[in-house]
Amino acid sequence: MNFVEELRWRGMLHTEMPGTEDMLNKGMASGYIGFDPTADSLHVGHLTQIMTLIHFQRAGHKPYALVGGATGMVGDPSGKSAERNLLSEDVLQHNLESVKKQLTRFLDFNTGANSAEMVNNYDWFKDFTFLDFIRDVGKHITVNYMMAKDSVKKRLEGDTGMSFTEFTYQLVQGYDFYYLWKNHNCSLQMGGSDQWGNIVTGTELIRRKDSGEAFALTTNLIKKADGTKFGKTESGAVWLDAERTSPYQFYQFWLNTTDVDAKSYIRIFTLLDREVIEAMEVEHDAAPHTRILQKALAKDITIRVHGEAEYEKAIKSSEFLFGNVGLEFLGELNETEVVGIFSGVDNYKIALSDLEQGINVADLLAVKTSIFASKGEAKKMIQGGGAAINKVKIATADDVYTTDALINGKFIIVQKGRRNYFLVIAE
Template sequence: MARLTRTSRPERFPVNIDPTLLDDLEWRGLIAHSTDLDALRAALSEGSVRFYVGFDPTAPSLHMGNLVQILTARRLQQAGHTPYALVGGATGMIGDPKESGERTLNSLDTVKDWVERVRRQIEPFLSFEGDNAATMVNNYDWTASLSTIDFLRDIGKHFPVNRMLARDVVKSRLDAGISYTEFSYVLLQSMDFLNLYRDHGVTLQFGGSDQWGNLTGGVELIRRSDGGKAHAFATPLVTKADGTKYGKTEGGALWLDPEMMSPYAFYQFWLNVEDEKVGELLRIFTFLSRAEIEEIEAQHAEKPFLRAGQRALAEQVTTLVHGAEETERIKAASAALFGGGDLATLSPTTLGAALREAGSTTVDGDAEWPTVVDLLVAAGLAKSKGEARRTVSEGGAYVNNVRVDDPDQVPTQDDLIGGSWLVLRRGKKNFAGVEVR
């Protein structure tokens, strides 16, 4: 379509509305900003509200920050409201301005591929059946054919430049420079809200707190253009105890795609969060009830060394993202690697992911194989051959959970697990992998 036009509103279906939704979102710490909390509370209590949340395909996978929005959408749908999940085939061609500098623009084919990847990641979290069935939309469908003149006349005229310049991310970029492409991103996202408001009766948008300017831009556009009333709220940025951003590991972002971050590494991330963040993360990232979370917090406060909070968090979030079966495989791998299970029963994929995460070294299978002492040093479990020999003599060295008595022992092909792995362990807590190629 070339111009954005008003259409009749779709019929609203009767569904069971949970009147405690907003109270639960507030208790979970999921509302950092809101346009009008009392008005939003009234709207959410009157009937099924059609809402949308957007995801720009600026990478081949979603990450931890996106997961906050996906799970929030799921909470709203479970409370009786109707989701529209927007994958930004158009906005993903540009990317929201970021403080660090101009984004690299991706090709149309790349963005199309990422749109499909992101869409497949979102789908399992929402229900596409029932009276409040979810709808997946792509803003490329209504943006690609829109002419520049129509865009400037119908959308641009409603955006005062002084307000656009007042946005924090824009102000931070003015000295270094910001392109008109990124500067105009807020117009595109606001146009999405207007289009969904007109064509689908969507009256609520939410997103991360870094999107607040874009969210309010859409609310204001609906008011200025159509005289309509819409709502918006923003979830907080999830940070570490020291205030720095979560979602980054040594290997990059905390990706949801198992090919970009193994489920084992994903599980380990949650298992190792700081004690003081456990309660907050349980509220944001799990569907455990208030009573269940408070009980876990009490157990964690009494005996933090048992890490009950981290274990519950890791199990719950990994199950949501990767499924119950994969989570059980990860737990079995963790137990086996520390001597509490049979290594031979682990899948090569799970074992390999766990050992690469812990640290591993490689051996040329066609060359002469090194001794256990050499392997302990190569894998970083001992600083020197002398230290490795002492570890063996003190009974603290293991290959595949079997104690090693001879420092000159050389593993054989028969020792390989899954055809290519040896598991070295020093003491009870330190292990590493050896991959024989």
């Protein structure tokens, strides 16, 4: 199966320029995707493009990952309703190094002729003067051509307008393509469907400036079946950096995918074969409650992003909350990891000095925290056997808790009923 066919059956392909598939079928080709370093981590929204490069390399082609040290200073207007803040050079450099490190997890940079390569467009723009740029690049693309782009028209029709900086973004990205075509024999640029206008500006510049031929391919933008934005949770974006989104939270994001979305995501975000996926779909449809698709999806992506050990830890974390893994498991985790497990539940802070003196359990649950609305409600739940601390049922409403109850010297786990967890942090 060739590269385009692979994207097509996985539901990833959006548009390809005529002749693209024929060009790729002639032998090894070079193609690239750009990643602007607007943060010091990529997020799951970038995974579609990462997967595209992975499939490109697996099909025998040479992938280039372009990190936008130059374009990151400008800001891509595509899909944006307002101009984004420009980053300082120090912040941008930090982001670049972080993004580079993440990309090396997914692509093979040591596999012979089609080894992946990483390039930074700052390297060819840093000495490119403004006058040289408008003379050597700007003269080849008309304002009429640039104004016709959807990303430009939408902004001009809006209330905020568009700065000259953002208006020229397509020329800067177009020159990236020209430079890679000229110096790295890169004949294909890929990206999300919102990048089509910027990509074909590059193919047009190659044609007009050097009478060359280049090609374009875009993938579908990923949306949830209910129309909400993919990759967002109540706490914000789902990042690939474990410091921003813990491996447990990352795993849970995929595990909690709906049945409809899981059927789409397992094709897009995993490397499982078609036969394997189709067999899983049949099994899933026969017993949806087993969530076989979600489990396979979460496992595949969590291992590739965070590694086998973190995946196993995420499984144990889930079993701690919803299964039979004991309290000793938390002793294996650091503070960040413990907080990560309980990021989706209410957290409360109490003074360490209060525990040193000893706190009556009803006061702990209804005065020092608001886990219960009142001490009376707390006592009633305790008497009914429905409240637990550190996975042990509270014996009586007169029980007193001290620092001896702290896990890792910092945490107390409270349960109201079987599945309602709360995290108490002593400081």
